[in-house]
Amino acid sequence: MATTPKLEDRPRVLVVGGGYVGLYVAFKLQKKIAKSGGIVTVVDPLPYMTYQPFLPEVAGGSIEPRHAVVSFRKHLPQTEFIQGKVTKVDHANRTAVIAPADGGEPFEIPYFDVVMAAGSITRTFPINGLAEQGIGLKTIEEAVALRNQVIERIELASTETDPAKRKRALTFVVVGGGFAGVETIAELEDLARNLASKNSRIDVEELRFVLVEAMGRIMPEVTESQAEWVVDHLRSRNVEVLLNTSLADADGGHLKLINMPDKSAADEFETDTLIWTAGVQANPTAKNTDFPIDERGRVKAGADLRITGEFGPIENAWTAGDVAAVPDLTGGGVGGFCVPNAQHAIRQAKRLSKNLWASRWDKPMKDYKHKTLGAVAGLGLWKGVAKVGKLGFRGPIAWLMHRGYHGLAMPTFERKVRVIWNWILSFFMGRDIAELMDLDQPRAAFRAAATPAPKPAAAQAPEAAKPVEPKSEGAQAEAPAEQKQPAEAK
Incomplete structure (x- = not known):
């Protein structure tokens, strides 16, 4: 010790x-x-x-x-x-x-x-490829990385000519239909649609969002009718909500889904973005x-x-x-x-x-x-669902309740002010869609600048390859060292 x-x-x-x-x-x-x-x-x-x-x-x-x-x-x-x-x-x-x-x-x-x-x-399960391909949403670092990942994949897809790679880049999957999973896929879908609308090389219809939930319903904290409304709402935004479905394999980003409880094959497709929110x-x-x-x-x-x-x-x-x-x-x-x-x-x-x-x-x-007393959830800007006592709310009023509750619940007055000010700025200026590059290797640009550039090929040629310059008049060629011998040795 x-x-x-x-x-x-x-x-x-x-x-x-x-x-x-x-x-x-x-x-x-x-x-x-x-x-x-x-x-x-x-x-x-x-x-x-x-x-x-x-x-x-x-x-x-x-x-x-x-x-x-x-x-x-x-x-x-x-x-x-x-x-x-x-x-x-x-x-x-x-x-x-x-x-x-x-x-x-x-x-x-x-x-x-x-x-x-x-x-x-x-909480995870022993699913092949999950540890290598997946990312959670439990830490601030994961949230930042996820935001950058979505933005980067959309930018990459906009110049990708291979249809299969383009489709893979624009496919985003969330496993887990609780509050975290539903809020995550709703916010990211809003972000991705905003980005695609600003990129003439991307059609919004190309975006594919998939929510995978092993149970027969999502969001157990709200009423069943509210959960059904959320499913209908997400599907109206072209989000695929797959209930009674589980992830069986994720090796190499090739996802294999199975139906619950008979374990029969459900679907197979590829993605670069696999988000795991299936409990703690x-x-x-x-x-x-x-x-x-x-x-x-x-x-x-x-x-x-x-x-x-x-x-x-x-x-x-x-x-x-x-x-x-x-x-x-x-x-x-x-x-x-x-x-x-x-x-x-x-x-x-x-x-x-x-x-x-x-x-x-x-x-x-x-x-x-x-x-x-209840539960509130945001589903992207001006969209939400809430349950307070026996009363249910949906749409903008629920979204305002969501922000009001969490704005007040955020610890410390200083952080409350900062978060609410964020929301005010976003209301007038929209989402911040800037990608922060190379956070995992922040010294990459400096290393590139500090590393000497390789010499041109001509400068690296061996001496023997250089042309022999003509000798001046009267000069005598000097024999190689091994041919020079003293007279008495001859």
Whole structure:
């Protein structure tokens, strides 16, 4: 174990993960804990929290990528932040092991309270070619890359003369018909149609968008009639919505789809853009602890958000969000637990903060109970669907509700202002369709400029190939070295 870097020598609340739960717990507790003589420490591989509901709009060019993330350094001034990954939690000894993000030697850190808030990662299946060809939409980096990919493929196709390659470049596939998948394909279709209308070498009708969903319906968060309306709406925009269909193979970008549940062949075609949004799973960090884990890899929690084992709550151990199996006291959760979404994560974080602080003073704690009031989704500019209580909305009013809710839910006032200002600019100036080139190799242009150009072929010719210049009068040819011998040697 490496020498521990300089850390605050105060009783620590260690927050494992900087997602919704991590950010809000630190934000709510940093001043209180500091005044009581302690310190809140957040550990995450990234230096920011990503507001994931905005990722489809980032990919679609409606929101500047940096405005959809919240910097820990800027907004958690009284919190100790460590950029790295928690690889082990030993609660029996109140210690955790952290691997720095830069690849440095792991080190151990002590704590008083721990908050398991590692969130979730993309859930995938062992499908041939998926890892090589697919891209998720869980991070801001994926959203930016996806936006550039769509723009680049359309530009490439506009000059492509091979019909098969052109068709492949203009085919965009999303696997997963939940909120993320539907919002993503709707935003990208809007973006692609906008681009094609500005390119005289591309016909909008050439664009092909395919949504693949293994279940018999999409968007389980809304009513069945609303889900059917969304399918009809997408199909009216020439988006192919394939229900009861699954991806069986993606090797080399050649997709093979099968019908569910009989596994019969459904369709085959090629694409350069395969987007995977088929669910999430608890972050595997939870398994590297001595806490009780359920069959889905989640940390077991009580309604008061304390980690709970066989013999009841575990002292000074807390959890919430996607990594936690939190009981849904309203009775509406799948399997009796809260579903993994931002709405629950944010509210659980606020309740956890209050309960943790109350526990310090032996005050009573309250259980987390929140009934989801509804759901909102954007389907591109001025198009949306929403369910509030028993009421359903669609079209522009639902789109405004979507933006209003998420604009207010975006953490910190500063980020709210930036996002809303993005929307105002887009309203008057349209989507930002600029492609940022070579983000994966930013030094390519400099290397090309700094690398000496190869010498012309003539300059590289061997000496023997040069013409022999005539000797001046009186000059004598000098014999090769091996033919020169002293007279006495002859």
